[in-house]
Structures are given as structure tokens and as C-alpha cells.
Amino acid sequence: MIVSEDAHRGTAVIDRQEQDSDDLFAVAVQQFDIAADVIGLEDGIRQTLSHCQRELTVHFPVEMDDGSVQVFAGHRVRHSSLPGPTKGGIRYHQSVTINEVRALAMWMTWKCAVVGLPYGGAKGGVQVDPKQLSQTEVQNLTRRYTTEIQPFIGPNIDIPAPDVNTNPQVMAWLMDTYSMNVGYSVPGVVTGKPLELGGSAGRNEATGRGCVFAIEEAARTQGMSLSSARTVVQGFGNAGSVAARLMSEHESPVVAVSDSRGGIHNPNGLDLQAVTRHKQRTGSVLGFREAENVTNEQMLELECDILIPAALEGQITRRNAASIKAKIVAEAANGPTTPEADSILYDRGVLVLPDIFANAGGVTVSYFEWVQALQAFPWSEEQVNERLRDIMQRSYVAVLDTSRKYGVHMRTAALVRAIERVASFSRLRGIYP
Ligand code: GLU
8 A cells, every 4th residue: 555644645665566556656756756856846846746736536327238337436637737738648447546647647747848848747547447348338438437527627728638548539539528518519628539530640659659759869879770679569559559560660670569468579570560460350469370478577578679668557666677688668658667677777777768758759749639629720740740750859868968967867867857847837937826
């Protein structure tokens, strides 16, 4: 269980594999404190930013296909609205807890600040395994959850987006429900929508693409050639599958991929198109004929140059950090590495591209989608990808410079930049009343 001074501020030193998922917010606060110490952040701002500003928990009934009723718990948490409206995805997962959502909301604030978006952070989640539900049940759940959190969201208030197990169709239902409730269409209330409904070109691929832009920059400064770099990707969802494909387009041999059931490994490189077909046919990457099955834990310790954790949080801990072989770890997932593991990797010379930078491509193109929705003026995919590349490149250089300036690893450097930015909003705006 969480050890904390009060319900909303984690204080313990956490190794996530030894704790339950309720501790994730303590991890987020621990990371924040390390960076706040580096810059000597004043106490008032430190106290403010180490709490979440607003939290909503809802319990709501959904009618299932067999006529029975199930009650689900959902949350929407807004960490800080200092920089602007808040932004962040909604996940559907059986292990969602309020503390996990708090951590993810805080990370969204830092993520938006690292890449310079005019948003604070938020996150939502429903505790459900959507793989056990029919499409109709997922739609009913989405519409009722949207209605329950409706007073909390809006195009100038808080703008949801996809996250783990949610997709453009779920965003379309959210947009429709919100619009029906207010009586007119509001495309700017959510991002990650289908293209036809005002979604942005390139949004679906943006998290994976942004992560690969980050890797390109890191490889350049490390003098590593991507065409010979062996890549391992943990997680074959939206972010992981796109990152794997784009790495293979660099001719980087992708030697292992995995999904929630486990992974597959071929040291000579996988044929990703064939893997995708296999997953579509069987429901998992497991059992692919030209590879050996491995567990998700083994995946992380495989021989490789680049490791892309693209699944869930708490994967690289003090237990396995010393066994990671990769030279670059690019976090497409949120929160895959614990603070203890960060120190071990840093001491071993592994370059970690932290989540709040490496997976910021998703929210960056969400921002582009929101701007396009507000202006009712769509951009081409080339414009989207070029602007994304520019933002990722500039942010990488800025984070690297900060890391060198303070002699800290890239996560703390990214946090330092983010906290400085948000703190300056706080100083300029002052405290109301
Ligand atoms: N869920 C994504 C993330 O964690 C995207 C959030 C957004 O686009 O608002 O960054």
C-alpha cells in the first residue's frame, strides 16, 4: 500500500515491483522532487505542483448484452490548469486506480511543458478489461462515462484523447455523446478522432513516429547507425507497432516484439508484416513460426541496441535495470522505469529517453488536431509530420543541454525544463484570490 503523508501526495521511495499499482503517484512525486531539488524550487510552487488540482471519481451502470447491469468505476484527474486547458488520454484497463490516473495526469503536465504545448495535464481511466466486452458494451460504457465526466471536460477546459485500449472509434462516441448532451457538434472536445470527424492526419501514428524521431536524434548524438541497430519493442499496441514499423523502415532489425500475452524473438530480425498478419489471425504475436517465444520480462533483457518499452508502467525496476543490454531506452509507454532503475541505467551509461519527452508525439499531434478543429482548417500529413519532427528535434536538444548543464540524467533534465516552465506560469499568474 502507499505510504503517504496525506491521500494525495506520495512520499515513499518506491520500487514498483515490490508494491502495488497504488504507488505510481508516489513514483511521479519522487521524480518531481528530484528535479525540484536540482533547481531549488520554492516551497509554495513545489507544494502546489505535487498535488492534483481536481479529481473526479464516478461509478456508473452499463447495461450489458445479456440484459444484466454492471457498475464500473472511472476517474478523470486534472493535475494543473496553470499552462492552459488540460489534456490527456483515457485508458480502459482492469488495473486502473485513482493513484495511477493521478500519476499519469501529472506526467501529462510535464510532457506538454517539455515540448512547449499550451496545456496542463489530465488523465482519465475506467477500471475495465474491454477485451471482455462486446463493441456495443464498450460504446454504452463510453457514452455513460462521458456523460458522468461531462461537467469536467470541454474544448477550453479539458480535452481527452486515446490511451491504453481506447481508439478513434471510442473518441468518436465520446465526441458524439458530448455533442448530443450540449445540443451541437463540438469536434474540439476530444482528439484522436477518426479523420472523417475532424481527426488529424498523422495522429494515429504520432506517438510511435515521435518516439522514432527522438531515437534518430539520440542515435545521431551517440554516433549510432540505425541501419545496424537491433531494436526490441515491448508492447504491440498503437505506439509499439508503429515504432517497430518505422524502425524497420530505417533498416534497423527489429529482433523482438511482444503484446500482453508475451513476446517473440528472432536475433536476425522479424518480418513485421508477417507478424502483424499472424497477430490479426491469432490474436497474439505468440507462436509466430520464425521466432522463439519469450516472456515480457525476458524481452527487456535481450541483446539489442535500442529498447522501446511501449506497454505499461513499472517494467524496468532495480531488479532488472542492471541486466538491460540496450544502449538507448526510448519510453513510448508512460512510466515504464522506476526512479531506482533510472539511477542504475544512468550509472551504466544507458541513455534513457524519458516518457515525458519520447512519447510526447501523441499529445503534440493532438494539439495540432485541436488547433485544426478550432480553425476548421485541416493540414496535410506532410505538414503534421514535419512540424512534429521539428518539435521533437528542438526538444531533444534542449533536454540534452539541460542534462549536461546540471549533470543529471535525461528524465530529470526533462522534468527540470518542464517544471521551470510551469513554475514561471505560476509566478506570473500569482495566486488567486
Ligand atoms: N494518451 C497519450 C499520452 O499519454 C496522448 C494524450 C493526448 O493526446 O492528449 O500522451
